[in-house]
Amino acid sequence: MENSIEVVEIQKTFQQQTAIEDVSFQVKKGEIFGLLGPSGSGKTTTIKMLTGELGQTVGKIKVLGMESDQIGSAEFKAKIGILSDNSSLYERLTIYDNLKLFCRLYNAPMRRIDAILRDVNLHGEKSKTVSKLSKGMKQRVLLAKALIHEPELVFLDEPTSALDPGNAAHIHQGLRRLNEAGTTIFITTHNMEEASALCDRVTFLNHGKIVELDRPGELQYKYSTHAFHVETFDGEQLVINNTPDQAERIKELIATNQMKAIHTDEPTLGQVFLKVTGEELV
Numbered sequence: 327m328e329n330s331i332e333v334v335e336i337q338k339t340f341q342q343q344t345a346i347e348d349v350s351f352q353v354k355k356g357e358i359f360g361l362l363g364p365s366g367s368g369k370t371t372t373i374k375m376l377t378g379e380l381g382q383t384v385g386k387i388k389v390l391g392m393e394s395d396q397i398g399s400a401e402f403k404a405k406i407g408i409l410s411d412n413s414s415l416y417e418r419l420t421i422y423d424n425l426k427l428f429c430r431l432y433n434a435p436m437r438r439i440d441a442i443l444r445d446v447n448l449h450g451e452k453s454k455t456v457s458k459l460s461k462g463m464k465q466r467v468l469l470a471k472a473l474i475h476e477p478e479l480v481f482l483d484e485p486t487s488a489l490d491p492g493n494a495a496h497i498h499q500g501l502r503r504l505n506e507a508g509t510t511i512f513i514t515t516h517n518m519e520e521a522s523a524l525c526d527r528v529t530f531l532n533h534g535k536i537v538e539l540d541r542p543g544e545l546q547y548k549y550s551t552h553a554f555h556v557e558t559f560d561g562e563q564l565v566i567n568n569t570p571d572q573a574e575r576i577k578e579l580i581a582t583n584q585m586k587a588i589h590t591d592e593p594t595l596g597q598v599f600l601k602v603t604g605e606e607l608v
């Protein structure tokens with residue numbers, strides 16, 4: 327399958343400090359790929375290198391077939407969307423007028439505005455002035471701005487960090503629809519539930535290095551003890567190994583009507599991160 331992003335052994339050093347060290351990965355076309363890591367692990371630095379805002383100190387980056395010398399060009403910018411800390415809006419204009427300006431800038435059809443406003447749950451608020459919006463509302467307008475020109479690849483740096491659970495869920499739905507229509511999505515987050523729910527594959531970044539990369543379900547399986555946690559009607563909590571010699575025990579609990587509940591021992595993605603790095607993802 328074609329790759330939208332190819333990163334080979336990159337390193338980024340700021341003065342004396344190495345922020346990214348020997349990082350390699352590929353993002354397939356049409357994938358939702360999550361870059362996960364705690365604060366300071368290098369997520370934003372990675373996005374900035376992928377979008378041309380920062381150059382890498384060492385290594386090779388290819389995005390949508392373009393190499394470092396073309397990354398950041400007008401042709402490149404027309405094909406990607408970015409939501410980051412640096413994204414900004416015209417505070418004195420309304421939501422609608424902001425999006426109208428960005429439509430003109432990107433040569434996107436004006437009819438996109440209503441559709442994108444519905445996706446970010448702001449259709450009823452389009453006449454409001456940006457300076458009067460809450461942080462979460464501004465974040466949603468910024469997301470609309472990143473997507474207005476229907477880019478084939480979008481970079482979203484913590485897209486739902488300022489949102490309440492209802493609006494985060496609405497954005498997730500919108501991102502899934504966008505992805506189903508063919509857009510590749512590169513997302514950074516330290517929200518493990520968001521990553522599990524959205525991403526086809528995730529990579530864990532810790533102190534600037536990749537420590538895992540796989541499908542969320544595969545990582546959960548890999549770091550599971552594969553035991554069953556059983557609760558009986560007597561209130562007993564049992565841990566039974568998933569091995570052939572333990573099958574009789576489970577059969578007996580069911581046959582004697584003692585089995586109240588049974589769960590597998592799959593860790594959450596956050597617990598996997600803790601197991602891999604010894605650090606909490608906060």
Ligand SMILES: Nc1ncnc2c1ncn2[C@@H]1O[C@H](COP(=O)(O)OP(=O)(O)OP(=O)(O)O)[C@@H](O)[C@H]1O
Binds near residue numbers: 366
């Ligand atoms: N312009 C810069 N100059 C010097 N150091 C920098 C610069 N930008 C980032 N760093 C350092 O690089 C490391 C990675 O920072 P980065 O912002 O990429 O982390 P992050 O994972 O995005 O964190 P957060 O989740 O808090 O946004 C940090 O130690 C940070 O201090």
